Amino acid sequence: MVISAGSSGTASAPIRVAIAGASGYAGGEILRLLLGHPAYLDGRLTIGALTAGGNAGSTLGEHHPHLLPLADRVLEPTDIDRLDGHDVVFLGLPHGNSAAIATQLSQDTVIIDCGADFRLSSAAEWERYYNSEHAGTWPYGLPELPGHREKLTGATRIAVPGCYPTAASLALAPAVAAGIVEPRVNVVAVSGTSGAGRAPKADLLGSEVMGSARAYGVGGVHRHTPEITQNLSALTDATVAVSFTPVLAPMPRGILATCTAATTVDEQRAREVYEKAYADEPFVHVLPHNKFPQTGAVIGSNAAQIGLTVDEAAGLLVVICAIDNLTKGTAGGAVQSMNLALGLPETAGLSTVGVAP
Numbered sequence: 001m002v003i004s005a006g007s008s009g010t011a012s013a014p015i016r017v018a019i020a021g022a023s024g025y026a027g028g029e030i031l032r033l034l035l036g037h038p039a040y041l042d043g044r045l046t047i048g049a050l051t052a053g054g055n056a057g058s059t060l061g062e063h064h065p066h067l068l069p070l071a072d073r074v075l076e077p078t079d080i081d082r083l084d085g086h087d088v089v090f091l092g093l094p095h096g097n098s099a100a101i102a103t104q105l106s107q108d109t110v111i112i113d114c115g116a117d118f119r120l121s122s123a124a125e126w127e128r129y130y131n132s133e134h135a136g137t138w139p140y141g142l143p144e145l146p147g148h149r150e151k152l153t154g155a156t157r158i159a160v161p162g163c164y165p166t167a168a169s170l171a172l173a174p175a176v177a178a179g180i181v182e183p184r185v186n187v188v189a190v191s192g193t194s195g196a197g198r199a200p201k202a203d204l205l206g207s208e209v210m211g212s213a214r215a216y217g218v219g220g221v222h223r224h225t226p227e228i229t230q231n232l233s234a235l236t237d238a239t240v241a242v243s244f245t246p247v248l249a250p251m252p253r254g255i256l257a258t259c260t261a262a263t264t265v266d267e268q269r270a271r272e273v274y275e276k277a278y279a280d281e282p283f284v285h286v287l288p289h290n291k292f293p294q295t296g297a298v299i300g301s302n303a304a305q306i307g308l309t310v311d312e313a314a315g316l317l318v319v320i321c322a323i324d325n326l327t328k329g330t331a332g333g334a335v336q337s338m339n340l341a342l343g344l345p346e347t348a349g350l351s352t353v354g355v356a357p
């Protein structure tokens with residue numbers, strides 16, 4: 001289903017927003033979306049503190065030349081004094097930085113964490129994959145998963161999902177919830193390089209990435225494996241076994257997740273399950289028979305496009321999901337969650353129309 005962006009909010013109170021990590025990719029994309037949000041355009045939502053790490057003191061325009069209206073804003077250090085006094089604080093920081101900030105901000109402040117710190121409910125899984133102490137669990141910012149929208153409405157603490165788990169969970173949740181697949185799934189997902197953030201890394205140099213695709217985190221070791229497992233296992237009595245293989249591709253944005261699981265149903269039955277599950281979801285589009293998504297169709301939008309079929313010879317349901325990792329996979333999910341938290345229309349400021357080519 002498609003709902004046009006630009007619907008006006010019902011909440012009339014002023015909304016002052018801060019962004020920690022504004023020089024980063026997630027912070028920049030949140031700002032891009034907020035600058036087109038109806039609450040910003042009508043003056044209710046204002047952009048307060050913009051903070052960074054080592055780049056504090058520089059201007060936003062040095063990092064995000066596309067955010068022209070805010071280009072002259074000077075980035076401040078990331079500390080409580082700067083972040084305090086806002087209605088909404090987005091955290092676009094590396095993992096491990098969120099808890100110290102969250103505990104010092106008022107319980108009334110809506111904190112939306114793009115990092116992983118509060119996504120997992122199992123402390124043991126957190127410690128296994130992140131090698132640090134578990135900070136806790138917050139409502140999970142993927143309202144399309146059964147039971148989550150209710151928890152996000154009016155929430156003051158929200159954990160934005162990882163980009164791969166967003167694509168994989170949207171692709172597989174209906175089939176797992178309806179019991180039309182075995183509880184053992186395989187996810188191979190291609191990501192653009194912005195998924196790795198913009199901090200310099202030798203293996204992300206253009207000369208290393210261009211013209212080559214490579215798998216990494218193979219064999220159940222990627223930290224998104226327990227997140228996908230958690231999302232899918234919550235939908236069924238069984239623990240869903242997840243094999244997840246991420247692949248880095250030479251493109252700046254986008255995720256294409258190809259997900260398979262053993263099934264005995266035919267495509268028509270599978271299609272009924274998916275069309276019913278997503279009939280009222282504004283951002284999830286189930287494509288018709290024999291149509292499969294591509295990242296190029298969702299770039300810059302908050303849409304998730306899903307194509308599916310049954311490979312009858314192999315006995316496999318094949319579901320392919322395309323998202324923009326920075327939009328639906330991070331910043332779009334964060335703004336969608338903010339809208340729910342504040343009682344604004346869920347789609348406000350979020351487009352389903354991608355940029356192509």
Ligand SMILES: NC(=O)C1=CN([C@@H]2O[C@H](COP(=O)(O)OP(=O)(O)OC[C@H]3O[C@@H](n4cnc5c(N)ncnc54)[C@H](OP(=O)(O)O)[C@@H]3O)[C@@H](O)[C@H]2O)C=CC1
Nearest residue numbers: 021023024025026052053054055092114115195197198199
């Ligand atoms: N990129 C993506 O597709 C996705 C990212 N996320 C998550 O969002 C968060 C941000 O990711 P992303 O924007 O890609 O990362 P970037 O590396 O692009 O940006 C990180 C930001 O955090 C700041 N920062 C780094 N270290 C510190 C510190 N010690 N104290 C204060 N600020 C610091 C950086 O400031 P400075 O410029 O000064 O170094 C920068 O503003 C991460 O937790 C990531 O896992 C989640 C889903 C998808």
Ligand SMILES: CC(=O)N[C@@H](CCC(=O)OP(=O)(O)O)C(=O)O
Nearest residue numbers: 115116162163164191192195196
């Ligand atoms: C291409 C790439 O490197 N992607 C990142 C995941 C990005 C994401 O969603 O990350 P968080 O869980 O860190 O928020 C990775 O594999 O580590």
